[in-house]
Amino acid sequence: MLSLTNRSRLAAAAVGCSLSLAACGGGGDGEEVSGAAKLAGTIQIDGSSTVAPLSEAAAEGFQEEHKDVNVVVGTSGTGGGFEKFCAGETDISDASRPIKDKEIAACKAKGITYEEITVANDGLAVVVNKDNPITCLTVAQLKKIWEPGSTVANFKEVDPSFPDLPLKLFGPGTDSGTFDYFTGEINGKEGASRTDYQPSEDDNVIVKGVQGVKGGLGYFGLSYVEENPDALKAVAIDGGSGCVKPSTETVLDGTYKPLGRPLFIYASTKTVQRPEGKAFLEYYVENSDDIAKQALYVPMSDKQKAESAAKITKLQG
Amino acid sequence: MTAQTGLQPDLRGADRGLGRARGSERAAGRLFQGLLMGCLAFGVLVLVVLLTDVIRDGLPRFNLDLVRNMPSGRPARAGIQSAMMGTIWVIVTVAVITLPLGVAAAVYLEEYADKTRWYNRAIELNIQNLAAVPSVVYGILGLAFFNRAAGFGGSVLTIALTLSLLVLPIVIISCREAIRAIPTSIRDGSLALGATRLQTVRRQILPNAIPGTATGSILALSRAIGEAAPILIAASGIIFLTRNPTDLLSQATVLPIQIFNYVSRPQEEFRVVAAAGIMVLLLILLLMNATAILIRNKYQRKW
Numbered sequence: 001m002l003s004l005t006n007r008s009r010l011a012a013a014a015v016g017c018s019l020s021l022a023a024c025g026g027g028g029d030g031e032e033v034s035g036a037a038k039l040a041g042t043i044q045i046d047g048s049s050t051v052a053p054l055s056e057a058a059a060e061g062f063q064e065e066h067k068d069v070n071v072v073v074g075t076s077g078t079g080g081g082f083e084k085f086c087a088g089e090t091d092i093s094d095a096s097r098p099i100k101d102k103e104i105a106a107c108k109a110k111g112i113t114y115e116e117i118t119v120a121n122d123g124l125a126v127v128v129n130k131d132n133p134i135t136c137l138t139v140a141q142l143k144k145i146w147e148p149g150s151t152v153a154n155f156k157e158v159d160p161s162f163p164d165l166p167l168k169l170f171g172p173g174t175d176s177g178t179f180d181y182f183t184g185e186i187n188g189k190e191g192a193s194r195t196d197y198q199p200s201e202d203d204n205v206i207v208k209g210v211q212g213v214k215g216g217l218g219y220f221g222l223s224y225v226e227e228n229p230d231a232l233k234a235v236a237i238d239g240g241s242g243c244v245k246p247s248t249e250t251v252l253d254g255t256y257k258p259l260g261r262p263l264f265i266y267a268s269t270k271t272v273q274r275p276e277g278k279a280f281l282e283y284y285v286e287n288s289d290d291i292a293k294q295a296l297y298v299p300m301s302d303k304q305k306a307e308s309a310a311k312i313t314k315l316q317g
Numbered sequence: 318m319t320a321q322t323g324l325q326p327d328l329r330g331a332d333r334g335l336g337r338a339r340g341s342e343r344a345a346g347r348l349f350q351g352l353l354m355g356c357l358a359f360g361v362l363v364l365v366v367l368l369t370d371v372i373r374d375g376l377p378r379f380n381l382d383l384v385r386n387m388p389s390g391r392p393a394r395a396g397i398q399s400a401m402m403g404t405i406w407v408i409v410t411v412a413v414i415t416l417p418l419g420v421a422a423a424v425y426l427e428e429y430a431d432k433t434r435w436y437n438r439a440i441e442l443n444i445q446n447l448a449a450v451p452s453v454v455y456g457i458l459g460l461a462f463f464n465r466a467a468g469f470g471g472s473v474l475t476i477a478l479t480l481s482l483l484v485l486p487i488v489i490i491s492c493r494e495a496i497r498a499i500p501t502s503i504r505d506g507s508l509a510l511g512a513t514r515l516q517t518v519r520r521q522i523l524p525n526a527i528p529g530t531a532t533g534s535i536l537a538l539s540r541a542i543g544e545a546a547p548i549l550i551a552a553s554g555i556i557f558l559t560r561n562p563t564d565l566l567s568q569a570t571v572l573p574i575q576i577f578n579y580v581s582r583p584q585e586e587f588r589v590v591a592a593a594g595i596m597v598l599l600l601i602l603l604l605m606n607a608t609a610i611l612i613r614n615k616y617q618r619k620w
Binding site for chain 1: 470471558559568585
């Protein structure tokens with residue numbers, strides 16, 4: 001153990017921040033490097049697998065400009081990411097939902113101060129088989145289908161005007177941020193869902209499932225529908241003010257409610273204090289349009305961008 | 318004893334019908350043989366379909382760029398280098414950890430352990446049970462002990478130690494089988510000629526157990542190479558890493574995680590990269606299996 005620790009220290013002295021997590025969590029190492037020309041060090045990002053493609057795109061672009069900075073992106077899930085973030089093991093946490101009270105308390109206990117920075121927007125699409133004549137569902141109808149204990153087994157039971165089709169449900173597994181988000185918005189409580197559906201963490205499984213059954217219905221990220229418009233039919237959602245089709249435009253202008261959402265990263269004060277951390281965050285927000293497009297998400301509005309930039313400035317204190 | 322007496326009437330019956338079996342029995346025999354063939358054909362068919370599917374999907378991206386490029390969010394540039402190097406680092410480390418431990422444990426249990434002692438029986442029972450523990454459980458263990466308590470972080474060492482725990486029981490069991498297959502006469506002969514127990518183990522038991530141990534260990538390592546779940550937990554499932562491991566404490570990711578990540582992307586092109594990644598993984602597996610067969614053939618001996 002002793003030799004390990006010494007090793008870490010040597011590495012930390014050499015490159016500002018060693019490859020080992022332990023030395024990175026210590027923070028402050030990066031300050032040894034002068035902030036000017038050459039940035040170096042390791043930036044640890046972990047969290048939501050939904051946000052990971054964004055952080056990956058940011059990391060890739062940033063590393064092209066700063067070859068000596070090692071940005072690492074993990075996918076422990078939003079909850080798992082916050083656990084590591086609040087334990088001081090990571091520098092930035094990817095999150096597809098705002099931080100929860102319990103997680104706030106954990107961060108506080110460790111003295112970790114942070115800001116929530118919006119980086120893009122995501123929409124959830126509700127999809128049905130192409131042969132299904134349904135074009136629009138209200139939030140109430142979705143709730144009737146998906147609420148815990150629901151026994152709806154046919155589209156006809158949802159609304160008498162709907163076709164007589166046996167319902168077969170597909171959705172993400174309970175660990176995903178998408179599941180938390182959908183159940184929170186539709187059923188009113190995160191994690192509350194009927195359980196007799198086919199769960200999968202892989203969007204492709206849901207796609208194949210809904211394609212294969214005429215009465216299939218499922219939900220997942222909007223990006224998939226936009227990439228594969230002919231595979232399935234995305235139904236419009238009526239959140240109280242008429243049917244709105246899911247699309248980049250409707251998510252961004254806020255009319256696609258309630259299934260459009262912002263995606264966040266959480267950055268700690270310590271991260272911003274390191275020159276490479278600050279440079280990375282600034283890069284992330286300045287290039288957010290390209291990053292969001294590459295990761296197939298909806299870019300931020302100008303207002304969101306201004307807010308995110310302000311958050312980074314605020315973190316610097 | 319009871320099994321023997323139960324066998325005898327049947328044997329007598331067979332003697333009596335020695336002339337020729339009845340037609341219906343012959344038909345049943347053929348049917349059974351056909352059934353066995355069918356089972357084999359099913360297994361092979363599934364494998365062939367799987368392989369053709371993967372190769373057809375992955376071939377367009379199965380080239381040097383795949384292993385020359387680092388992971389990327391842009392499908393055209395996406396490669397698997399860091400994950401492939403991670404997998405190689407991890408699997409070599411796992412082999413270095415599990416082989417000596419597994420063989421030593423097996424030799425102890427077969428050659429030294431007094432099976433009437435309760436602790437030896439407890440160890441044995443434990444090993445059998447450990448082989449059946451789901452891999453995620455080892456992932457949680459790896460996170461708590463290797464990643465956090467020992468401070469190894471999400472490194473090659475953490476991943477390798479976690480996977481070592483996972484496959485060690487399999488290595489021990491297969492090595493024990495190999496030792497058990499050595500005829501007692503060899504052992505007795507060695508001891509009768511005045512060799513000590515250590516000499517017997519070194520000159521007779523270990524060399525003769527090599528073929529069986531090699532085959533079993535490679536199977537165990539092959540299982541380790543394909544695991545994603547425990548690594549996802551023990552080392553946070555890194556999907557973007559542009560540095561190859563340089564030592565045991567380097568942060569690392571492995572092929573199954575990178576492949577899983579590429580498969581779950583919405584862009585169709587990533588699935589091609591994933592399929593090509595699977596081909597690389599299969600190729601590494603194939604190389605390992607070939608090594609096992611070579612070792613087996615070199616050391617195999619008929620009694």
